[in-house]
Amino acid sequence: MSTTLTRAIVTADKEGRPRLLGRRGPDTPTRHGLKVRNRRETATGYTFLLPWMIGFLGLTLGPMVYSLYLAFTKYNLFTEPKWIGLDNFVRMFTEDPQYIQSVQITLVYVLIGTPIKLAAALAVAMLLNYRDRGSTFFRSSFYAPSLIGASVSVAIVWRAMFSTDGPVDNTLSFFGLDIGGWVGNVALVLPMMILLAVWQFGAPMVIFLAGLKQVPRELYEAAEVDGAGPIRKFRSVTFPMLSSVIFFNLLLELINAFQVFASAYIISNGSGGPAGMTNFYTVYLYKRGFADLQMGYAAAMAWVLVIVVAIIAAILFKTQKSWVHYAGDNR
């Protein structure tokens, strides 16, 4: 209300630039006064922003540039960085089978784990959305793992759950599936890590649920009148109405999944074993950078990760047009 009031006073004063003056209030400044004001406004803005600016330049942008430089050097923290051109990158893709394996298992973990996690999140969100009363308790219970899932404690529990004669092994044996412990099993340790990720479906579920609550009931009613079954309703109403939320969740979860560290580190006692099957990208990066002190190589690895994440984000944003609908879109 008072916004219109202020603007009215300003236009009554017949100064130019109604937009600028509109948010500046009734004490109409002269042209010179405006400049001073703008300068003062800018100064105030940067004062408020000072801590963030120092952090951004000193802890993010500066280090990014420095690590880009390091990526082309050989550096062990004690002698000066030595420029070696593209050697780190060449070595990564041609002479380092551990690196290739690390990329492979990370991609499997991200590209299989994330869709399963999001599908579980969406399914449970739709289940919760069926009824309001009583759903808050379930919503909180499902959310809890997201909060603690990356902790060392949970990694220790997870290893115990999936070890030989642990609860999972026992349950499966009971059903006649005698496959033993998952932790030391080369074929099962990655599925075990994926299950740990899927177990944390609560955070995207809560976001899906908030999105589902925004879908107008009339759309479902209209679809029912047209004779749509549950599958058709999901395809033609739920999915398009939820697509922006799905996009958001997909982007965040993919990026997060690439950065899994603590659980893999703890479950393998820092080794990335068995047979390198938990040697996720960040675990390997940590080993190269901080155990072997090959900081140039680790910096190069980090930059490859940044580029991969950027490409994935770009692909998502590009394809977004074909499947993401925003409210107010006429399509």
Add this chain to the structure above:
Amino acid sequence: MSTSTSEIARPEFLEIELDQKPVERRRIKRKTINTIIWFVVLAILTAIVLYPLVWLFIATFKPSSEFGQNPGLIPDNPTIDNYFKVLEGIAGVPLWRFFANSTFIAVMAVIGTLFSSALAAYAFARVQFKGVGILFAAMIGTLLLPFHVVIIPQYIMFQKLELVDTYWPLILPKFLATEAFFVFLIVQFIRNIPRDMDEAARIDGAGHWRTFFSIILPLIKPALITSAIFTFIWTWNDFLGPLLYVNSPEQYPLPVALRLYNDQTSTSDYGATVAVSFLALLPILIFFIVFQRFLVDGVATQGLKG
């Protein structure tokens, strides 16, 4: 006119309802059955999802000798010995010390994050200055940036500053708003506050500082509480940070201490490891139970990663 139409409509509507009563009753019955199925399915899911936590809690009462021997959930000879053993500490450092270290780091992180994020968020949301668009885009960019790209240069920097094996590398970044999530969360919150409020203050002659402290800050309390709880929990759980920067066992926060426990005693004294794991999670679980509304709603509205 409108009252007369509703008077006509009402009896008609009632009649239809009377006509359909048997159908209606059947529908209610079906609805009840659906609700029961709904509850049962969700209860089973909850049991599966929470089982690891229940297992952890009960396992803390298992004597170490029973691990690997008794696969059941319930211990044959329940004991609280594990807790006594745990209280002795590890590597000559008593357990309470790790809790104190973790608490100190987490509390400092909360103070730093709230201070720096609220200031930055106000600038982004309310101050019109040159370059705000680019800087805001940069801030959003850091949300998506894998932080591993900065850990090596940051480590080198803190090492050159001789700050390794202090808490500075863990706390200082929080005072510089490096966790862009919270800046973004508070920006969104401030944008939802009607500008009338601060414009009124501006007309009364209040500057930006005055407006920030007396108008905006009290209004964004829910966003601040959400940020505080998340910062506390994330810092409490953080493993990579202290793994890199804290080297002396007496300075260890819980996650790194827990790893020490796990490495040294997991084969010989599993009961103690499990008990420490549970104790380390306990503050977070309590936090969660007390503040779940803030946490879950915070995720729902802002899409935090959790």
